[in-house]
Amino acid sequence: MTVSNASEKPVSHFRLLLWLKFRLIWGALSRSKFSIVGTLISALILFPVSIGFAFMVYHFVRDSPSQMPNILKDILATAYLFWFLTPLLGFSLNDSYDPTRLFVYPVRYTTIFTANVVGSLFEMSTLLVMPVLIALLAASVSSPTLGVAEMLLLLLFLLQTIAMGQALTLALLGLLRSRRFRDILIVLFPLIALARYLVTPRNFSGSDLYSLLSNPAWNFANYFPPGYTASAIDALRVGDWARAVGAASLLVIVSILTVALAVVLLKQIFNGERGQAPANVKVIRPVARRRETAVPGRGELHGALIPIVALSEKEWRYIVRDPQYKAMGMNVVYILGAFLYSFSRVFSGREMLGGGVVESWLSGSLHIVSSIGISGFLLFGMMQLVCNVFGGEGPAVTMLFSFPTPRRWFIVSKNIVHGTLILLVGFVGLGVFDYVTDGLSALPLSFVWLLMSTPIVLAAGNLVSVQFPSKLIVRGNRMSSGGQVSLGTSRGVGCGYGLLYLCCLAAAVIAEIPAAAAVIIPSVGLISPVWYWLTLPLGLLYAAFCYLQSLKLIDAWMITKEQAIILKLAPSD
Amino acid sequence: MDTYSIWAEGLTKTFAMSGGRSTIAVDDVSLHVAPGEFYGFLGPNGAGKSTTIKMLTGLLRPTSGRVVIAGHDLAVDPLEIKRHIGVLPEDLNLYERLSAPELLLFAAQMYGIPRTEAQRRTDDLLNLMELTETGSKMIVDFSMGMKKKAALAAAMIHSPRVLFLDEPFNGIDALSGRAIRDILRTMTSRGTTVFFSSHVMEVVEKLCTRVAVIANGSIVAEGTLADLRKQSGDDDASLEDLFIRLVGREHGGEADKQSDDLRWLNSEAETADDRK
Numbered sequence: 001m002t003v004s005n006a007s008e009k010p011v012s013h014f015r016l017l018l019w020l021k022f023r024l025i026w027g028a029l030s031r032s033k034f035s036i037v038g039t040l041i042s043a044l045i046l047f048p049v050s051i052g053f054a055f056m057v058y059h060f061v062r063d064s065p066s067q068m069p070n071i072l073k074d075i076l077a078t079a080y081l082f083w084f085l086t087p088l089l090g091f092s093l094n095d096s097y098d099p100t101r102l103f104v105y106p107v108r109y110t111t112i113f114t115a116n117v118v119g120s121l122f123e124m125s126t127l128l129v130m131p132v133l134i135a136l137l138a139a140s141v142s143s144p145t146l147g148v149a150e151m152l153l154l155l156l157f158l159l160q161t162i163a164m165g166q167a168l169t170l171a172l173l174g175l176l177r178s179r180r181f182r183d184i185l186i187v188l189f190p191l192i193a194l195a196r197y198l199v200t201p202r203n204f205s206g207s208d209l210y211s212l213l214s215n216p217a218w219n220f221a222n223y224f225p226p227g228y229t230a231s232a233i234d235a236l237r238v239g240d241w242a243r244a245v246g247a248a249s250l251l252v253i254v255s256i257l258t259v260a261l262a263v264v265l266l267k268q269i270f271n272g273e274r275g276q277a278p279a280n281v282k283v284i285r286p287v288a289r290r291r292e293t294a295v296p297g298r299g300e301l302h303g304a305l306i307p308i309v310a311l312s313e314k315e316w317r318y319i320v321r322d323p324q325y326k327a328m329g330m331n332v333v334y335i336l337g338a339f340l341y342s343f344s345r346v347f348s349g350r351e352m353l354g355g356g357v358v359e360s361w362l363s364g365s366l367h368i369v370s371s372i373g374i375s376g377f378l379l380f381g382m383m384q385l386v387c388n389v390f391g392g393e394g395p396a397v398t399m400l401f402s403f404p405t406p407r408r409w410f411i412v413s414k415n416i417v418h419g420t421l422i423l424l425v426g427f428v429g430l431g432v433f434d435y436v437t438d439g440l441s442a443l444p445l446s447f448v449w450l451l452m453s454t455p456i457v458l459a460a461g462n463l464v465s466v467q468f469p470s471k472l473i474v475r476g477n478r479m480s481s482g483g484q485v486s487l488g489t490s491r492g493v494g495c496g497y498g499l500l501y502l503c504c505l506a507a508a509v510i511a512e513i514p515a516a517a518a519v520i521i522p523s524v525g526l527i528s529p530v531w532y533w534l535t536l537p538l539g540l541l542y543a544a545f546c547y548l549q550s551l552k553l554i555d556a557w558m559i560t561k562e563q564a565i566i567l568k569l570a571p572s573d
Numbered sequence: 574m575d576t577y578s579i580w581a582e583g584l585t586k587t588f589a590m591s592g593g594r595s596t597i598a599v600d601d602v603s604l605h606v607a608p609g610e611f612y613g614f615l616g617p618n619g620a621g622k623s624t625t626i627k628m629l630t631g632l633l634r635p636t637s638g639r640v641v642i643a644g645h646d647l648a649v650d651p652l653e654i655k656r657h658i659g660v661l662p663e664d665l666n667l668y669e670r671l672s673a674p675e676l677l678l679f680a681a682q683m684y685g686i687p688r689t690e691a692q693r694r695t696d697d698l699l700n701l702m703e704l705t706e707t708g709s710k711m712i713v714d715f716s717m718g719m720k721k722k723a724a725l726a727a728a729m730i731h732s733p734r735v736l737f738l739d740e741p742f743n744g745i746d747a748l749s750g751r752a753i754r755d756i757l758r759t760m761t762s763r764g765t766t767v768f769f770s771s772h773v774m775e776v777v778e779k780l781c782t783r784v785a786v787i788a789n790g791s792i793v794a795e796g797t798l799a800d801l802r803k804q805s806g807d808d809d810a811s812l813e814d815l816f817i818r819l820v821g822r823e824h825g826g827e828a829d830k831q832s833d834d835l836r837w838l839n840s841e842a843e844t845a846d847d848r849k
């Protein structure tokens with residue numbers, strides 16, 4: 001211990017916290033090959049996009065310098081809006097250390113907060129914004145001194161933006177600490193996301209660019225930091241020093257206020273933790289009679305059935321109670337809504353084609369083909385469930401694997417519940433689709449298709465589940481089965497698994513070709529529909545064969561994979 | 574070895590660490606526990622107790638070594654073993670979105686116990702553990718001790734032949750602690766084997782017929798309390814004394830090595846006092 005060595009200066013808290021932050025970011029990134037690949041892929045996609053956009057901005061500002069104040073304000077406002085909205089959606093653009101864990105140390109709240117904000121400057125989300133800001137300055141700045149001043153202003157703006165986002169996260173964190181609130185919010189987040197999607201303007205054409213840039217709607221930004229920053233920079237250029245200083249001081253004041261607000265929030269969280277009600281006093285009651293119980297007869301006929309029923313019941317309870325499944329369910333509803341909307345447009349367009357050969361062919365098979373398409377997209381929304389059957393278990397997987405039940409029954413009972421869910425959602429989805437598009441006659445065939453395709457998808461998902469188990473990730477938040485949201489999100493991992501599930505779906509699609517053929521070929525008139533009596537049973541047989549084969553493979557894999565699954569879902573550190 | 578409830582030879586577990594290094598958490602451990610024994614498994618933090626229990630219960634694959642429980646080889650027939658054992662893991666890992674009755678009912682049925690019988694056992698155990706009043710409250714919202722009691726109940730609901738309990742009495746109140754101890758005693762008197770790790774020497778001293786002490790992954794002493802006393806040559810020593818002697822030796826220092834090194838701890842406290 002060197003504590004007593006008075007001549008040596010202690011490392012400042014600020015530097016320690018910065019170190020902690022970088023260490024955590026690096027730790028989250030390098031934890032698994034999935035997170036590394038995921039982060040790499042998103043960097044490879046996002047940075048070229050960001051730099052490309054920066055080039056566009058650069059040339060645009062070069063060509064029409066008069067637009068510069070507008071562009072600046074609009075871009076800053078957009079960034080600000082992004083940092084404001086993402087915490088509301090349950091994501092965070094910047095990874096944070098859990099501030100509440102630092103309360104035990106004699107660190108000032110201000111230091112905890114500001115170190116986090118400064119550290120966030122070096123995260124991917126922030127780095128992605130930089131090229132555009134640099135391009136803006138590079139295209140329009142007239143002197144080096146002015147350039148430095150503007151850089152400083154933009155830096156302050158970035159810090160203020162990150163601080164605002166973090167303060168917002170803190171405000172939500174207070175709510176997130178209560179389980180019930182968390183449960184509700186997890187369901188609400190996707191709804192907010194949905195709302196955001198719906199208000200995003202589509203069919204945007206380039207000619208509207210100028211009017212968009214100077215749209216009065218942007219003026220709301222004048223009352224917020226993006227407005228102050230843009231105004232200060234603009235004032236610097238025209239030499240209006242009074243306005244420049246005024247706007248810059250406004251930015252400084254708001255930044256200080258944000259930090260102050262965050263500190264108040266931190267204090268409140270700290271106090272809230274302490275001020276919890278004492279454990280309720282227990283009424284002492286005499287221990288009731290104990291009865292010795294016999295070991296159940298081993299030869300019981302329905303012995304094998306009992307665990308399957310128990311497991312399915314448990315799985316169903318979890319789907320009803322665990323908010324992570326509700327969030328997933330919202331995804332499905334969202335996808336269903338989007339596709340019903342677009343498909344029904346296709347069909348209303350078709351009516352304008354008028355009668356003819358094409359028309360009659362379309363009415364015969366387009367329904368069934370689009371039913372197949374829709375069911376595919378529905379499945380995509382449920383891939384997290386299907387491809388990671390053990391994910392929802394969380395650490396409780398330890399308990400699961402301590403039971404003497406043959407491992408295939410775990411998978412089968414989960415498949416029973418998930419399959420029922422898929423069929424239900426599919427039946428409702430396709431039913432609504434066929435009703436809306438006036439094709440109710442195709443309904444029975446669509447249902448048979450669902451019956452056929454579900455086991456195949458479940459089979460593919462089972463294989464992935466056993467080989468690549470992972471914790472359930474819901475909307476960027478990593479959750480344990482207890483429902484704790486960890487603050488440090490791991491987008492990299494999420495991206496890696498997303499890719500994996502996409503591959504799984506692709507593999508399932510390939511495996512579905514024979515089943516799809518059984519449904520489609522007689523419908524398009526290549527052979528008579530009478531053949532359905534042969535193709536449909538064959539298709540169902542094929543689906544059953546695929547499913548049973550997957551179970552066989554899993555029996556073999558489970559012997560070696562069981563330990564890996566436990567370690568993945570219930571890490572012992 | 575078929576006459577033993579727990580028979581393990583040469584159990585070793587090596588964990589790979591970052592940077593290509595590895596740590597030996599458990600090193601060539603052998604255990605022989607007879608039916609009906611109340612077997613205490615002691616050791617300082619990080620000695621390898623939990624790792625050993627995980628290997629004995631099939632939750633962690635040993636790097637090498639062989640485990641035979643109730644006459645079945647763990648490597649050959651793990652499911653048959655799981656039928657006969659009950660496990661209370663160190664970090665519980667319960668289905669926290671179920672209520673206590675639901676969890677117990679679920680666990681019982683997973684062992685193939687029919688519904689009505691499962692319901693009866695659930696009621697009895699809830700009574701024993703003083704958990705009847707939790708009703709439909711989910712386990713997420715339980716206190717730490719309540720969670721542990723629920724896990725304990727789930728581990729014994731199929732009246733297992735061998736019970737593995739990793740620190741069962743941590744965080745359990747005195748009332749329930751007494752009830753649990755009584756029931757465990759009754760169970761061992763009828764032939765159930767209890768293998769448990771604990772840091773509470775008084776409990777171990779009171780309950781255990783035999784103990785093993787593990788330090789740095791190896792067994793440093795094994796036997797009845799009388800055996801251990803004889804080994805150390807001190808007939809009146811308490812288990813705590815024996816433990817500290819055994820483990821202290823293993824760690825290569827005396828128990829009061831701190832007196833010199835830790836002087837700053839007191840002086841710092843004094844300066845803190847002065848400041849007031």
Ligand SMILES: Nc1ncnc2c1ncn2[C@@H]1O[C@H](COP(=O)(O)OP(=O)(O)OP(=O)(O)O)[C@@H](O)[C@H]1O
Binds near residue numbers: 572617621
């Ligand atoms: N999954 C793991 N990966 C790496 N090392 C591990 C892992 N699990 C345990 N260890 C290491 O193995 C050693 C023994 O750990 P174990 O949990 O068995 O100790 P313990 O005796 O149960 O301690 P305690 O009394 O604190 O519960 C420790 O050094 C620990 O760091």
Ligand SMILES: [Mg+2]
Binds near residue numbers: 622663
């Ligand atoms: Mg332990």
